[in-house]
Amino acid sequence: MWYQRLPQIFCGIQHQLKGGVRHQDLKHPCFPNRLPAARRWQHTALGPRDCAWQQHEDHLELRYAGTVMRFDYVWLRDHCRSASCYNSKTNQRSLDTASVDLGIKPQTIRLNETMLFLTWPDGHVTRYSLEWLLKNSYEGQKQAVQPKILWNAEIYQQAQVLPVDFQSFLETKDGLKEFLQNFLLYGIAFVENVPPTQEDTEKLAGRISLIRETIYGRMWYFTSDFSRGDTAYTKLALDRHTDTTYFQEPCGIQVFHCLKHEGTGGRTLLVDGFYAAERVLQRAPADFDLLSKVPLKHEYIENVGECHNHMIGVGPVLNIHPWNKELYLIRYNNYDRAVINTVPYDVVHRWYAAHRTLTTELRRPENELWIKLKPGKALFIDNWRVLHGRESFTGYRQLCGCYLTRDDVLNTARFLGLQA
Ligand SMILES: C[N+](C)(C)CCCC[C@H](N)C(=O)O
Numbered sequence: 001m002w003y004q005r006l007p008q009i010f011c012g013i014q015h016q017l018k019g020g021v022r023h024q025d026l027k028h029p030c031f032p033n034r035l036p037a038a039r040r041w042q043h044t045a046l047g048p049r050d051c052a053w054q055q056h057e058d059h060l061e062l063r064y065a066g067t068v069m070r071f072d073y074v075w076l077r078d079h080c081r082s083a084s085c086y087n088s089k090t091n092q093r094s095l096d097t098a099s100v101d102l103g104i105k106p107q108t109i110r111l112n113e114t115m116l117f118l119t120w121p122d123g124h125v126t127r128y129s130l131e132w133l134l135k136n137s138y139e140g141q142k143q144a145v146q147p148k149i150l151w152n153a154e155i156y157q158q159a160q161v162l163p164v165d166f167q168s169f170l171e172t173k174d175g176l177k178e179f180l181q182n183f184l185l186y187g188i189a190f191v192e193n194v195p196p197t198q199e200d201t202e203k204l205a206g207r208i209s210l211i212r213e214t215i216y217g218r219m220w221y222f223t224s225d226f227s228r229g230d231t232a233y234t235k236l237a238l239d240r241h242t243d244t245t246y247f248q249e250p251c252g253i254q255v256f257h258c259l260k261h262e263g264t265g266g267r268t269l270l271v272d273g274f275y276a277a278e279r280v281l282q283r284a285p286a287d288f289d290l291l292s293k294v295p296l297k298h299e300y301i302e303n304v305g306e307c308h309n310h311m312i313g314v315g316p317v318l319n320i321h322p323w324n325k326e327l328y329l330i331r332y333n334n335y336d337r338a339v340i341n342t343v344p345y346d347v348v349h350r351w352y353a354a355h356r357t358l359t360t361e362l363r364r365p366e367n368e369l370w371i372k373l374k375p376g377k378a379l380f381i382d383n384w385r386v387l388h389g390r391e392s393f394t395g396y397r398q399l400c401g402c403y404l405t406r407d408d409v410l411n412t413a414r415f416l417g418l419q420a
Pocket residue numbers: 216220222230231232241242243244245333335336
């Protein structure tokens with residue numbers, strides 16, 4: 001999957017260091033004692049896990065538990081967990097990083113079965129547990145991506161993910177944890193047996209996050225009365241989209257609870273945007289690349305009744321973490337996409353083609369999960385990953401819900417011991 005690909009540029013840099021810089025430390029005047037030995041791997045006394053280190057001109061190479069890690073010397077000084085450098089009560093750095101010499105190198109390095117000891121030129125000693133280094137190194141982080149199951153309708157249905165019961169969600173740690181685990185894996189999760197009221201829906205939301213108040217209010221409650229200037233407030237069908245693409249940071253999670261529907265139609269459509277994007281990456285990597293690089297605007301312009309809003313958000317359709325190439329946010333809403341004026345005409349044309357490729361994947365019937373929201377069943381959607389839409393409907397339909405802040409949902413998940 002793309003989030004496991006190595007950034008090309010980093011591989012290149014590592015090769016260079018291996019080939020060229022490695023042996024120059026012999027000539028360096030700062031290390032009178034350790035020099036002849038430094039080029040060889042230094043091993044610990046036999047410990048439980050295989051461990052060795054090698055000092056280079058500009059970094060320390062450490063082999064531990066089958067992983068080769070490379071640490072910059074300033075990094076090693078900066079992350080010192082000694083009492084004078086780090087406040088372990090507040091988990092905050094006390095060290096002024098700007099006071100560290102950018103050419104700093106350890107004077108001595110020592111290792112036992114579990115710890116690495118570095119003595120710096122001013123005599124300060126830094127100790128790291130090898131487990132800590134493994135967990136916090138760049139190389140260790142790359143192995144620790146939050147697990148996700150990308151899905152189409154069949155994959156999701158075969159997984160038979162069970163909804164979590166309202167009481168168990170509210171009152172037990174296990175219920176909450178199971179819910180969040182499902183949510184992190186699939187980007188959607190359901191709670192059942194919820195009393196069909198706005199208050200109980202609010203209770204649900206409050207259990208995992210702070211509610212993100214927006215121009216639509218804190219909790220919203222809507223019917224097809226066009227009380228707001230948006231198609232959501234009508235009976236019309238809505239094609240798949242993510243919400244609030246016109247915010248600089250689109251809302252992280254959306255909660256839907258249908259309190260009433262007396263009529264026909266109105267089913268909800270869900271599509272895993274990450275699944276579709278992964279297929280674009282496999283089949284048309286240049287399109288994937290363009291969708292992740294071309295910034296464009298989405299906007300919300302409303303002048304209905306007392307509501308006057310003009311929101312603008314700028315960013316690409318596919319948002320990728322530069323350090324590990326992980327896709328973390330899809331911004332896809334063809335209704336709210338603004339005039340494209342951020343790129344010249346030839347890029348625009350290639351962008352339209354790339355957008356078409358993605359749209360084709362998003363519209364494959366096998367990728368569509370259709371469900372009917374009923375009173376009692378609340379749906380949580382990861383609005384950075386899963387697109388939603390709805391079928392047109394007849395009759396009276398009341399939907400309530402809210403947006404949540406993503407940081408707070410992940411905060412709860414981490415508190416419960418989940419990787420998020
Ligand atoms: C959910 N709620 C009805 C409050 C808002 C609807 C927002 C609709 C907007 N076009 C968007 O996609 O962001």
